[in-house]
Amino acid sequence: MFKSAGIKKGIEEFKIITDKLFYKKNENHYHLYADKLIVDRENYGFFSFDDYFGLNHKDSTDIINLVSGSKTTIPTTFFGMGYYDNNFITSKNSIREGAGLYSSNYLICQLFPFKELYELPHRYYGSGDRFKNQYIQIQNERKYIKSLSLLTGKYEWETNLENFGEIRKILGVVENKLWVSLYRAGNEKNETRLLALDIESGKVIFELDHQYPISDWFIELLEEDNSLLSIYSGIGTQALDSPLVEIDAITGKVLRSQRIESLYNQNLKIGFWKVLENKIYFTANQDYLSGTHIGVLDYNTLELLWVTKVENQKGGFKDFQVNHNNIYVLDQGNQLHIFEKTEKI
Amino acid sequence: MKSISTFKHNSLKVRRLCGAGYWFDSKKNNNSPDPTPFKEKFKQMLYNSSTNTLTFKGETIFNTIWGNISLRENLFPRANYPNLNDRQYQSASRLDFGTLISDTSSNIINTFYNFIKVK
Structure with a gap:
């Protein structure tokens, strides 16, 4: 069970980092708070990776070791993306070529101690997701997926996925499989595609059968379990399913595909969700388009363990996070609703 | 035009802008199925062409889109804004939002206004 532990107002954004709440207030400055303390007075962004916490400033980044508390300042922007094996990708001389289209030079930097290692030989568009020394990029109006070698600066492969739809999300790599979700418009818009590409060659090596009702967006790779989980519901005032599909990310085998029947009695339709310690925490809507409830399901049995209506909310929910003791939900009125665990559920 | 609040409300939940399809009555445009006049009206509400800036309503819509992470990622993918x-x-995306809504012509690059449909 959980109980309300209050509402924080004027919250622009928040993140849970090592179980601790960090939030930015919607004020005329850029103060970042942890609990009630200001931890940064001119914050341009905050993030975490491995055992570190990062604070962006205008042209520099503070990296704080969460174990020792030691702080290192590096003279470039880094926000946790593109990090692997003590080095990261940054870019310089970015030129805005058009709406949402930047070209830049890529630079590989060592993080500790900070050092510029080498620059890749060309100018490149956008950025990407890093897997070891491959940089996976979505390009050409989300039709192509490409792999750039960060060792040579050359593209190793590119694959046109236009026939499958518009590339929506890169979900991650498990063994040799690069998992990608795609969206299809028009008559086949309910046929979201889930593909696995061979990370070495870019060839499509697996396509999930279209009969499974998966989401292009509310699908995640659960790395501890090596599985992909999709839960989503439609938008509507009537009762709708929140179908759950779980897929083995190593083999592509569908582990379960079922309705969450425990939600039917209260006509709950799932929006955001998070998996933590064998539970699925979720937001849900009943009669309205926007979420009004939060709750907890047993991950294995899908039994509804707890649910409540969020009181005094303004607008729909725009972010949802959980840690071991709390549920946090941010509404469109910049109110952060906090719930704390009262007993084991 | 009351559509802005409806559009804003719908934008809270949709994951892609075409999911917020908004239908206009062709009778309001001499029974023409051409969506251009409706797009132009939307543009005037959202964008001040003389100053090349977002109007207050334009800012409101941008902030609504920004608050919907899925829609934000669809319109302004993080990976398109290196470093x-x-x-x-957010500033660069706001600039791009201005670029998107200042052009009502529908082409491959700019499909922003495709949620406007006429029947």
Whole structure:
């Protein structure tokens, strides 16, 4: 069970980092708070990776070791993306070529101690997701997926996925499989595609059968379990399913595909969700388009363990996070609703 | 035109802008199925062409889109903005939002107004 532990107002954004709440207030400055303390007075962004916490400033980044508390300042922007094996990708001389289209030079930097290692030989568009020394990029109006070698600066492969739809999300790599979700418009818009590409060659090596009702967006790779989980519901005032599909990310085998029947009695339709310690925490809507409830399901049995209506909310929910003791939900009125665990559920 | 609040409300939940399809009555445009006049009206509400800035309503819509992470990622994919911190990314996306809504012609590059449909 959980109980309300209050509402924080004027919250622009928040993140849970090592179980601790960090939030930015919607004020005329850029103060970042942890609990009630200001931890940064001119914050341009905050993030975490491995055992570190990062604070962006205008042209520099503070990296704080969460174990020792030691702080290192590096003279470039880094926000946790593109990090692997003590080095990261940054870019310089970015030129805005058009709406949402930047070209830049890529630079590989060592993080500790900070050092510029080498620059890749060309100018490149956008950025990407890093897997070891491959940089996976979505390009050409989300039709192509490409792999750039960060060792040579050359593209190793590119694959046109236009026939499958518009590339929506890169979900991650498990063994040799690069998992990608795609969206299809028009008559086949309910046929979201889930593909696995061979990370070495870019060839499509697996396509999930279209009969499974998966989401292009509310699908995640659960790395501890090596599985992909999709839960989503439609938008509507009537009762709708929140179908759950779980897929083995190593083999592509569908582990379960079922309705969450425990939600039917209260006509709950799932929006955001998070998996933590064998539970699925979720937001849900009943009669309205926007979420009004939060709750907890047993991950294995899908039994509804707890649910409540969020009181005094303004607008729909725009972010949802959980840690071991709390549920946090941010509404469109910049109110952060906090719930704390009262007993084991 | 009351559509802005409806559009804003719908934008809270949709994951892609075409999911917020908004239908206009062709009788309001001499029974023409051409969506251009409706797009132009939307543009005038959202964008001040003389100053090349977002109007108050334009800012409101941008902030609504920004608050919907799925829609934000659909319109302004983080990976398209290399090496910008969160604040710079938001500023650049706001600039791009202005570019998107200042052009009502529907083409491959700009499909922003495709949620406007006429029947």
